[in-house]
Amino acid sequence: MLLPVLSKDTVRMKDPEGVQEKIRLMHKGGQQKLQVISDFDMTLSRFSFNGERCPTCYNIIDNSNIISDECRKKLKGLFNTYYPHEMDPKKSVEEKYPLMVEWWSRAHDLLYEQRIQKDRLAQVVKESNAMLRNGYDLFFNSLYQSEIPLFIFSAGIGDVLEEIIRQKGVFHPNTKVVSNYMDFDDNGIMKGFKGELIHTYNKNSSVLTDTEYFKEIGHRTNIVLLGDTLGDLTMADGVTTVENIIKIGFLNDKVDELTEQFLQSYDIVLVRDETLDVVNGLLQYVTAKN
Numbered sequence: 001m002l003l004p005v006l007s008k009d010t011v012r013m014k015d016p017e018g019v020q021e022k023i024r025l026m027h028k029g030g031q032q033k034l035q036v037i038s039d040f041d042m043t044l045s046r047f048s049f050n051g052e053r054c055p056t057c058y059n060i061i062d063n064s065n066i067i068s069d070e071c072r073k074k075l076k077g078l079f080n081t082y083y084p085h086e087m088d089p090k091k092s093v094e095e096k097y098p099l100m101v102e103w104w105s106r107a108h109d110l111l112y113e114q115r116i117q118k119d120r121l122a123q124v125v126k127e128s129n130a131m132l133r134n135g136y137d138l139f140f141n142s143l144y145q146s147e148i149p150l151f152i153f154s155a156g157i158g159d160v161l162e163e164i165i166r167q168k169g170v171f172h173p174n175t176k177v178v179s180n181y182m183d184f185d186d187n188g189i190m191k192g193f194k195g196e197l198i199h200t201y202n203k204n205s206s207v208l209t210d211t212e213y214f215k216e217i218g219h220r221t222n223i224v225l226l227g228d229t230l231g232d233l234t235m236a237d238g239v240t241t242v243e244n245i246i247k248i249g250f251l252n253d254k255v256d257e258l259t260e261q262f263l264q265s266y267d268i269v270l271v272r273d274e275t276l277d278v279v280n281g282l283l284q285y286v287t288a289k290n
């Protein structure tokens, strides 16, 4: 085994030899050819801690005092209605897609009515239970030190996720985020969301407006992709040339029902693993000098 960390009991692979070969080729390419593309909620952030679910970017706002109790109740109602559809192993992406548009649009309309103040977001994040996966500091810091670009493609809220990463002291210049960003008026009051809505199942080139980014790093043809849903599998669509791609999927919820689909789609599946150990082990091996 090239990577001892792949023996961890949370690791599942459909084709371990194929994965070893991809790792070998990526190691050969080294850090110059590598880029990382990652989802945020429940991938870089934790799914649970001490048996309790950790919040998504949206939940951080839902749980905060910058929205009214009535709005909170409605947003939680939306979560309870639509999250089971998002994760439903029996529904196709085509069936889920319109439901996700409905969920995000209804949540955005509710948030818009709350006249959220930009300058209160930092405090909301500070008071939240947001947690990054164990090993996040090594992940962000070593990518930065090795000058490897990190592209975070999130259907969460960009302002919130940036604030989480910033407050942890690991938001470095090698990180580019594409997400739903709040739009504020001249008085710092939220007046909607910018650009095209990003939800779980349209994380592909259809919502990537800044195509320059992938052109500029076009020589980085080896990709490590990190996700937690089947919707995250298309996040590398914008990459011009792909030589090798290793897809790592965090399987947090509905483990029994989703294991087979995850194994068919992700090279490495991490079952209820709240750490970035495997990702860090892989990155360290790939970037180690030949």
Ligand SMILES: Nc1ccn([C@@H]2O[C@H](COP(=O)(O)O)[C@@H](O)[C@H]2O)c(=O)n1
Binding pocket: 039, 040, 041, 042, 056, 057, 058, 059, 078, 079, 083, 086, 103, 104, 107, 153, 154, 155, 156, 200
């Ligand atoms: N109103 C909403 C809408 C979505 N969510 C969850 O946020 C996750 C955001 O997506 P990532 O791309 O960062 O994984 C998504 O999976 C939804 O479950 C929410 O909590 N509230």
